[in-house]
Every structure is written in C-alpha cells, then in structure tokens.
Amino acid sequence: MAQITLSNLAHSYLAQPKSDADYALKAMDHVWEDGGAYALLGSSGCGKTTLLNIISGLLRPSQGRVLFGDRDVTEAPTAARNIAQVFQFPVVYDTMTVRQNLAFPLRNRGMDPGYIAGRVNHIAAMIGMEERLDRKAKGLTADAKQKISLGRGMVREDVNAILFDEPLTVIDPHMKWELRTQLKSLHREFGHTMIYVTHDQTEALTFADKVVVMYDGRVVQMGTPEELFERPAHTFVGYFIGSPGMNLLSAEVNGAQARVLGGTVDLPASYKASGKVQIGIRPEHVQLTAGDGLPVKINRVEDIGRHRLVRAETAGQSLNIVLPEGASLGPDLTHARFTPEKISVYADDWRIEGVR
Numbered sequence: 001m002a003q004i005t006l007s008n009l010a011h012s013y014l015a016q017p018k019s020d021a022d023y024a025l026k027a028m029d030h031v032w033e034d035g036g037a038y039a040l041l042g043s044s045g046c047g048k049t050t051l052l053n054i055i056s057g058l059l060r061p062s063q064g065r066v067l068f069g070d071r072d073v074t075e076a077p078t079a080a081r082n083i084a085q086v087f088q089f090p091v092v093y094d095t096m097t098v099r100q101n102l103a104f105p106l107r108n109r110g111m112d113p114g115y116i117a118g119r120v121n122h123i124a125a126m127i128g129m130e131e132r133l134d135r136k137a138k139g140l141t142a143d144a145k146q147k148i149s150l151g152r153g154m155v156r157e158d159v160n161a162i163l164f165d166e167p168l169t170v171i172d173p174h175m176k177w178e179l180r181t182q183l184k185s186l187h188r189e190f191g192h193t194m195i196y197v198t199h200d201q202t203e204a205l206t207f208a209d210k211v212v213v214m215y216d217g218r219v220v221q222m223g224t225p226e227e228l229f230e231r232p233a234h235t236f237v238g239y240f241i242g243s244p245g246m247n248l249l250s251a252e253v254n255g256a257q258a259r260v261l262g263g264t265v266d267l268p269a270s271y272k273a274s275g276k277v278q279i280g281i282r283p284e285h286v287q288l289t290a291g292d293g294l295p296v297k298i299n300r301v302e303d304i305g306r307h308r309l310v311r312a313e314t315a316g317q318s319l320n321i322v323l324p325e326g327a328s329l330g331p332d333l334t335h336a337r338f339t340p341e342k343i344s345v346y347a348d349d350w351r352i353e354g355v356r
C-alpha cells in the first residue's frame with residue numbers, strides 16, 4: 001500500500017493544448033494518503049475518470065508526475081502499478097465460473113491454492129454469491145456480473161490501491177446500500193487506499209472518510225463530509241453538496257455587512273472583498289421571521305422526508321429554507337434571517353476568510 005502523490009499533474013486530450021479550456025485536468029498537486037477511503041465527487045465531464053485512469057496507468061498525463069510512496073510511476077504500465085480497478089460496467093470472463101473469475105487475479109500471481117480457496121469464499125460471501133460459485137458467468141444478469149467485477153477488484157490483499165469508477169451504476173438500489181457497507185468494512189479490515197468515483201453525493205458521503213470534489217478539471221475541495229457541508233471552499237461545493245444545496249446571493253460586502261438586493265445581512269466577521277461577491281447560507285440555517293431580516297415571497301412548500309422545504313425568493317433571488325420539524329407556517333412569516341456564523345462569503349467563487 002502506498003501514498004499516492006500527484007505533482008504538477010495536468011492532462012489534455014489534445015496534442016497541442018493552447019489554453020486552460022483545452023485541459024480535461026488543470027495543473028494540480030494532490031496527495032491521497034496511504035489507507036484513506038476517498039470519494040471523488042463531481043458532475044459529468046469534470047475529469048474524474050481521467051484522473052483515475054492516470055493513477056492506474058491507463059492514461060499517460062501530458063504533464064507532471066505520479067508517485068506511489070517515493071517511487072515515480074508516471075511511465076510505469078498498469079501491470080507494474082499493483083492497482084485494482086473496478087469500472088462502471090462489468091468486466092468478467094463469460095466462459096469461466098464465478099469462482100474462477102474471483103480467483104483469477106490471485107492465480108495470475110501464483111498464490112497458494114489453499115489461500116486462494118479461502119479468500120474466494122470470503123469475497124463471495126461479501127458480494128452474496130456463495131450459492132453461485134460454480135455457475136458460469138455467462139447468462140448471469142448485469143447486476144450479478146458487476147458484483148463479480150467488484151469481488152475481483154477486492155480479492156487481492158496486496159494492492160497499492162483500489163480504484164472504483166461508479167461501480168454501482170448497474171446494481172439495484174437495495175444491493176447498492178449493502179455493497180457500500182461491505183466496501184466500508186473491507187476498508188476497515190484491510191486498510192487499502194480506496195478512491196471511489198461517483199456523482200452521487202449520498203454514495204460519496206456514506207463511503208468516504210474524505211470527499212474530494214472536482215469541478216471543471218480541478219480539485220476544488222477535499223474534506224470530511226462535515227467540512228464540505230459547513231465550510232464549502234467553492235460555490236460549486238456549496239451548490240453540489242446538500243439537498244438542496246447552499247443558497248447563494250449576489251452581494252456587495254462592506255466590513256461586517258453585506259448589501260443584497262432586498263436589504264442588508266450581518267456577517268460573522270469583517271471582510272475586505274471586491275469584484276463578484278456572493279454570500280452563501282445553507283437552507284438549514286435560514287429562519288422565517290415576522291419582520292427580522294430580508295423580505296421573502298414564498299412560492300411553494302415541499303415535503304422532504306422529516307422536514308419541509310420552503311421555496312422562496314428575496315428581491316428576485318431564489319432562497320430555499322428548511323423548516324424545523326414541527327414548525328408551523330403562518331401568514332405573519334414574511335422575512336428570512338440568516339444565522340450569521342453560518343454565512344460564507346465568496347469572491348470569484350472561492351470562500352474568503354473575514355477578520356473577527
């Protein structure tokens with residue numbers, strides 16, 4: 001197992017990239033710590049698969065180095081990297097049985113047959129395939145085949161890292177939850193470095209200790225789920241994490257006050273900010289009041305599980321508000337107040353710190 005370091009790494013699919021826009025991955029330095037369980041989260045096309053393929057060696061980066069521990073593997077082929085990779089769609093040998101498929105990576109490395117048998121049984125139990133070990137993979141459903149792919153990805157104990165690229169797309173919802181839990185326990189048991197690509201935030205937040213959020217070819221934040229929720233470093237993280245995401249209002253900031261279209265908002269600190277500024281507040285940290293704060297127009301109310309979500313607007317800018325459990329919604333609630341210490345200020349989309 002190893003720490004994975006990406007140093008000044010960038011990638012363009014074009015032979016002669018000219019501007020930033022030509023890069024699927026913009027220059028980045030990033031460290032994946034040994035034994036970490038990471039989710040790599042971002043919307044379609046932001047560069048997740050490109051990054052994973054560079055780590056596994058399927059793709060040579062157009063710039064920068066990839067290190068496993070102290071070893072520079074940038075030029076090393078996939079086979080020399082000791083990485084297991086599980087893709088979105090099943091990769092299994094149809095003519096082999098489930099057992100042979102699972103055993104394949106171990107047999108390939110000449111492991112002891114007794115060890116292989118035990119290990120295959122252990123993994124088969126994790127993916128719920130014990131009963132079907134002697135069936136040929138041919139004829140199994142896509143869902144079952146993908147479980148075999150997952151099992152094969154997890155069968156080796158000696159890999160540097162396991163990379164998962166949206167591995168549960170074809171798995172039915174109940175089994176998804178179960179497999180995620182299994183992956184988590186496998187991580188606890190063996191401590192492999194795991195990177196799990198997804199664009200589903202629930203999947204990311206339940207699997208990972210650290211979530212890495214990518215946007216437009218860049219890593220914009222790495223943090224615990226709580227850090228991403230409480231202190232999004234970039235407006236994209238605020239918008240992408242949370243359901244619904246953070247409210248963002250265009251503002252002019254002057255010291256410890258922000259002027260927005262509907263009025264003024266008290267900030268948790270003094271800010272020196274200019275240019276395009278936004279204030280961000282989670283729907284969970286907005287309270288409806290009878291006159292305190294910004295005037296709001298309520299458009300509709302939705303049930304979201306235990307809570308209700310108020311879809312409102314203030315001076316034409318949309319504002320979502322989560323009603324606390326049991327709270328009632330009367331006609332006197334005409335304004336919205338933001339909890340000051342929960343407000344983030346963004347200049348050109350990046351969170352800035354104020355001075356207390």
Ligand SMILES: Nc1ncnc2c1ncn2[C@@H]1O[C@H](COP(=O)(O)OP(=O)(O)OP(=O)(O)O)[C@@H](O)[C@H]1O
Pocket residue numbers: 013024042043044045046047048049050051199
């Ligand atoms: N083989 C390729 N040739 C040219 N452009 C590519 C190639 N693969 C990906 N791209 C482009 O690189 C960018 C990043 O793609 P990538 O597949 O890494 O994103 P992603 O975040 O994994 O997206 P998704 O969630 O849809 O899989 C996209 O603009 C994509 O169109």
